[in-house]
Amino acid sequence: MEAAILAVDWGSTNRRVFVLAADGNVLETAQDDRGVLAMGGSSFAAEAAAMRARWGDLPMLCAGMVGSNRGWADAGYVAAPASLAGIAAAVHWVEPGRTAIVPGVSRDDGNRADVMRGEEVQLLGAAAAGLVAPDAWLCQPGTHAKWARLQQGDLTDFTTAMTGEIFAQLGKGGLLADGLDGQVSDGAAFRAGVQAARGGDLLARLFGARAGLVLGKRDRTDQASYVSGLLIGSDCDARLSSDFAGARADGVDVLASPGLGNLYLAALDELGCPARLVDSHAAFLVGITQIWSLLQ
């Protein structure tokens, strides 16, 4: 099959390139660490030229932080509710007909503002691919965990939580760093953290994690799992207690790799909410292919 397009999922730290046929089939794929903040002085134009030199002189459609004000060009945001058609209509053309960047999505009801950039392709792609129902509750765990509501296949609302970043910062220094270098896994310590997180008092529960170590209530080897449970549990509990309450009946589709995804499945299970893993790469591919076809 002939290569038709280069689809680039270009984030802050990593970059994944898919060489796609016109029907969306993946002919080749590669991942590297040349993210937007990790290009070592190279320009975006030079990076694009290098990709074309390697995979062919093809049209290129980019998504992710490459479209931020620290990326190749600021591709702006479309306001939720957002659809693949609305996103396609708003792509930023770096070079008309040849190189485009997908915009992000914003939401702002005057009370709460939020933004995403890159995740929208996966979220809308998941519904377009039939990987999730047209009406679905989606979660993308990570440094900045996204929780999104899909209705009739459109992205109608979402919330971002700093779950992964706070865990990483706690490990770098300060009171809680002791023990956070340990392995995080689902088990009694992780689930105890999830349960302790209920009720929205994270600042006190975090100090309590240290006090528990000091008073010998917990083995040091369990500390990383317990604190991870506190953070992921806080995130899930806050969601199920507010905008995502409906997910208790419908279940949550978690777009993630199995490692982190299974921790979210465990936390949601502990909180009485059904959930299942969805293939996030497949969702991205269908999303980006459909955006491209809408541009033709």
Place this chain on the structure above:
Amino acid sequence: MEAAILAVDWGSTNRRVFVLAADGNVLETAQDDRGVLAMGGSSFAAEAAAMRARWGDLPMLCAGMVGSNRGWADAGYVAAPASLAGIAAAVHWVEPGRTAIVPGVSRDDGNRADVMRGEEVQLLGAAAAGLVAPDAWLCQPGTHAKWARLQQGDLTDFTTAMTGEIFAQLGKGGLLADGLDGQVSDGAAFRAGVQAARGGDLLARLFGARAGLVLGKRDRTDQASYVSGLLIGSDCDARLSSDFAGARADGVDVLASPGLGNLYLAALDELGCPARLVDSHAAFLVGITQIWSLLQ
């Protein structure tokens, strides 16, 4: 008046020495940065000898992190409910009759564990001095904010929140660092943060603080006050929604310097809870003097 004792409030980063007469009057006081984690290789015995060389060869009573497992000696914890008499009975004698370290206080009901070390002298001293009522709700803002319940002058329960430490960590790097170097003050941005913090969804509200900047909802110069409002508001709201609910009627006594103390007063006011500032140094002095007199 003749000097009778050296009282040393010896924390992790700072140390304050009070030269006291037998009746508790302060004859001289000095503060320096020779905290437990900042002594530059000097030994505790050498530091104590230097203090005696400067202020007189007097009995010495120390409180704070000097009594932790990273301090001079581990003075342990007494379990809440704790009184000045109970603490005096459990002091750790480095040198009998001459040099003592006050123990900390722990609480553990099987569900939630917590510890303090040093704050107990202020808390119990505040009631002993008549600075607060025998039944009172106390707050000591800081890196690790303490909230304590006094009943009939005894410390019956408490909760610690990582409020100040999380704010400091967010300023050191990561998504929210931009703008956090600004001045924090009470005002519209701080109080908007307090209101946004209600309901216990801190992880999402923190990301929303960044989204608000990106979408131009807030001036960069207001960001530090807004994020401080989010954290202090989360702390206060969680307390007033749980163990500290009774403080809504009785009011909170805030043991702090005016700078940080007034931010807590503003947050509590915004949440509909009366509060007032109490002189924390005076509380410490009465507490430590009473412990010393109980040792005679």
